[in-house]
Amino acid sequence: MSNFLNNSEEEIYNEFLQNGYIIRKSSNIPILNDLQNYIVESSAKILGIKEILDNQDWLNNIHKFVKPENLNDFRLKVIHSITSNDYFRKNYYNVSRNYLDMIVGNELAMQLRINLSIQLPMDNSSLLPVHADTWSGDSPFEAVVWIPLVDCYKTKTMFILPPNKTEDLHENFELKSGKNSKDLYENIKNDIIWLELKYGEILIFNQSLPHGNIVNQESETRWSMNCRFKGIFTPYKDKKLGEFFEPITLKPLSKLGMNYNFPKIKS
Ligand SMILES: [Fe+2]
Incomplete structure (x- = not known):
């Protein structure tokens, strides 16, 4: 196989294959700040607070205003305000665009709804x-862009099992997966990587x-x-184009190719 990647593309390529992820500073911090500001303003409005002095401080301490029993209702209200913002998804894409280009491609389908975790x-x-999302019907051609709105570390972040350890797991799956996800976690917990990110990184x-x-x-x-992204023309599984994903960067030749008809020849 030929490799025409430049040095920075090759670095990302190797890192993603070896680790199963990349963490990088967003190349578009002003837009990331806009996303964070929007969520801070929406959450403050929902809770009836007029002025927020420090975004991260507000988000980090939201548990002082939201009790666990009200969390889902609160989260759905914030998601509703995200969904009602016409620019939010475009900005979300632009925050990660250059890395998506290197890892997934430049002709992309994006999930219609952005998820928020609190x-x-x-x-x-x-x-x-x-x-693994693929275990419940996701296509292996999907990548997840995960954007923290606060610094994430230790148990305040997520974990991932590296590719080589996942291969071991797949080979001994019946033995290691046990009866439920708790058994599985116990069997892999020494091999998982906790993903530490500062706000500003994706x-x-x-x-x-x-x-x-x-x-x-x-x-x-x-x-x-x-939020998930995939190449428009890569295979789909349960999450379909039009229902779950929509094309966001279709190129003109692809549009022409999809609509091309051979000339009619009289027989
Ligand atoms: Fe997942």
């Missing part, structure tokens, strides 16, 4: 037990690798967004 300290009501990961989180045992709330 993990309050010591709250076990919104956990994501270890799983994570792109391979959702075919087992990943998840545990109870946030830090003193701050975690806020992160996630």
Whole structure:
């Protein structure tokens, strides 16, 4: 196979294949700040707070205003305000665009709905037990762009199982997966990597690798967004084009190719 990648593309290529993810500073911090500002303003409005002095401080301490029993309702209201913003998805893409270009491609389909995760300290009501998205019907051609709105570290972040360890798991799956995700976590917990990110960095990961989180045992709330991207012309599984994904960067020749008809020849 030929390799016409330049040095920086090759570095990303190798890192993603070896680790199953990349973490990089967003090349578009002003737009990332706009996304964070929008969520801070929406959340403050929902809670009836007029002025926020420090975005990260507000988000990190949201558990002082939202109780676990009200968390899902609050989260859905914030998601509703994201969905009602026409520019949010475009900005989300632009925050990660140059890395998506290197890892997934430049002719992309994007998930219609951006997910928001809020993990309050010591709250076990919104956990994501270890799983690979492909195990429940996602295409292995999908990548997840995970954007933290606060610094994420220790149990305030997510974990992933590296590709070589995932291969071991796949080879001994019946033995290692046990009866449930708790057994599986126990069997892989020494091999997982906790992904530490500062606000301003983005994570792109391979959702075919087992990943998840545990109870946030830090003193701050975690806020992160996630959204899937894939090449428009790569195979789809349960999440279909039009229903779940929509093309966002279709090129003109692809449009022409899809609509091309041979000339009619009289027989
Ligand atoms: Fe997942």
